[in-house]
Amino acid sequence: MVHNFNAGPSILPKEVIEQASAAVIDYNNSGISILEMGHRTPEFTSVMEEARVLVKELMDLGSDHEVLFLHGGASTQFMQVPMNLLNPKDSAAYADTGVWSSKAIKEAKLFGKVDVVCSSKERNYIDIPNDFAVPNDANYFHITTNNTIFGTQWQTIPKTSNILVADMSSDVFSRQLDFKTFGLIYAGAQKNLGPAGVTMVVVNKNILGKVKHTIPTMMDYRNHISEGSMLNTPPVFAVYTCMLTLRWLKVKGGISAMEQLNNEKATLLYNEIDRNELFSTQVAKKDRSKMNVCFTMKDSSLEKPFLDFVKQHGVVGIKGHRLSGGFRASLYNALPISSVKFLVELMQSFEQKQ
């Protein structure tokens, strides 16, 4: 039995894995694999449509918002967002809360002025900044809702009169938010949504078409919208697997039900970190991520033995990122609470052995 705490690509629901594997052999008794199926066939266009409709339904979006499944990863969105929303002389506001925010900022600077309105970089990103103001004239305000590497998360989405753009790669669908208030949301699929190789973009179409320059064809969200997210051959299998995960999410009670479970999982693990004499976390209590729990050992010489100990028991993926060290347990939607309980038990028995 493997307990998969990978940060991404990461655990997917067992039912999804089984259906995806079966479709690779034979898609719905068509006699051919989903990998061999034309993307313009009625079979696949209905998969794409179902995925897009499920996102709108689960996020409670209206007709202003369009859902796209694009190539390129969130890293491509770092350039695609400013290409679509920023003129060279305009400015955009960014919150700097981690490595991925910094990369988004670096890229935006190629296309216009960037105002970094807050940053926790000096504190090695262990918290989310509190006091900051977003200039009224910023074309948009960009946040990274959850910081996978440092284990922080915006518990409250900042109120702003600007267009709000969010990289939700590592916490999308994990908690209820008022998704309609966002101008643009993007998320690499490989955490809560599906396998690596596809990126979900949710965009309020009213914010598009305001820049003066020509946007390359593949970078212009409007082209993808008008073609129903099929401007070119989409990553068929990745979209199919996302659709299966979205179906699973709906059956499980949607985002609210998932949020409750995620809260339980995170509380279990943070309580143990706080209680257990061997462990601690540097992350500011108010900003603790419910998706990526980063922690260390007070005696760092015990980290290697602890890692070996949990590995022997089938726990994978809890080695921390090289930038934050220690451990990181990712508690994405598909991770069962039993895996968290098991990790907590291992932390307790390791404590007793010392």
Next chain:
Amino acid sequence: MVHNFNAGPSILPKEVIEQASAAVIDYNNSGISILEMGHRTPEFTSVMEEARVLVKELMDLGSDHEVLFLHGGASTQFMQVPMNLLNPKDSAAYADTGVWSSKAIKEAKLFGKVDVVCSSKERNYIDIPNDFAVPNDANYFHITTNNTIFGTQWQTIPKTSNILVADMSSDVFSRQLDFKTFGLIYAGAQKNLGPAGVTMVVVNKNILGKVKHTIPTMMDYRNHISEGSMLNTPPVFAVYTCMLTLRWLKVKGGISAMEQLNNEKATLLYNEIDRNELFSTQVAKKDRSKMNVCFTMKDSSLEKPFLDFVKQHGVVGIKGHRLSGGFRASLYNALPISSVKFLVELMQSFEQKQ
């Protein structure tokens, strides 16, 4: 039994399908799915490396050429190529031999001057232009080696002193070429290489770094090269399936063996089109594609009945593209010769019934 003549995504080797399906359940007895596996794990980095090495080996490339597996489809290459190779005041030469060439030309115009040195557009792209010259000062010369929609193919790669850039999406690995002479080759995977969702780029690294502008991070080939094709999370499953297909190709005898088989398959079908009283093809004989065989019926009222007839016998994917009409049978590497023989038999029995 299904005979899959899809133009792309298209047929893959049965062994590849079976291994890919098994890896979705459990990758190499790791206890987790390939979809759940971190891309920085030794397991996946070795998959990526094997895929890159196999391409170099199969194409007989030296140390000047680098192999990348990127997101975005060939359509993204339409912009990425000029971003990397063209200054705004420089010019690039393009051959216009079909819809995909035209799209590449349209995109290049956003980044510099474009000289369309030849075009068969007026003849509805039924041939490959013969007489043309490429200006010496063009930064590069771009061709589409095989035209999926119109069924034409460059039988001989034009000799040029310019850097040669080729979109080989629909005929890569189907025939022996002197791949070392190309400056850059790109190919969407979903024909001869793997499933949709990944694009192979082979680039001579000596042609890079000559433009004066800053290239966005995800668009700069040099960044992908320095990160071993893992600049951001790659499309893990698609790369894995490509690697399996490349292994299969090597076992089958490599590109030369495949070319021989592809020649046999194409000869069988074209001979029948030429012999059979009911069928014909508009494609210039000298330029007939060995990958995508486009044909029509002399009496167009028989096309629907013929399509129904072959469908009843398990033939899928031979309806022609809306721009060229009639039929298109795609004979990619993984299509067995038995499927071509079967289609020929159906053409013969349909003829006898008239």
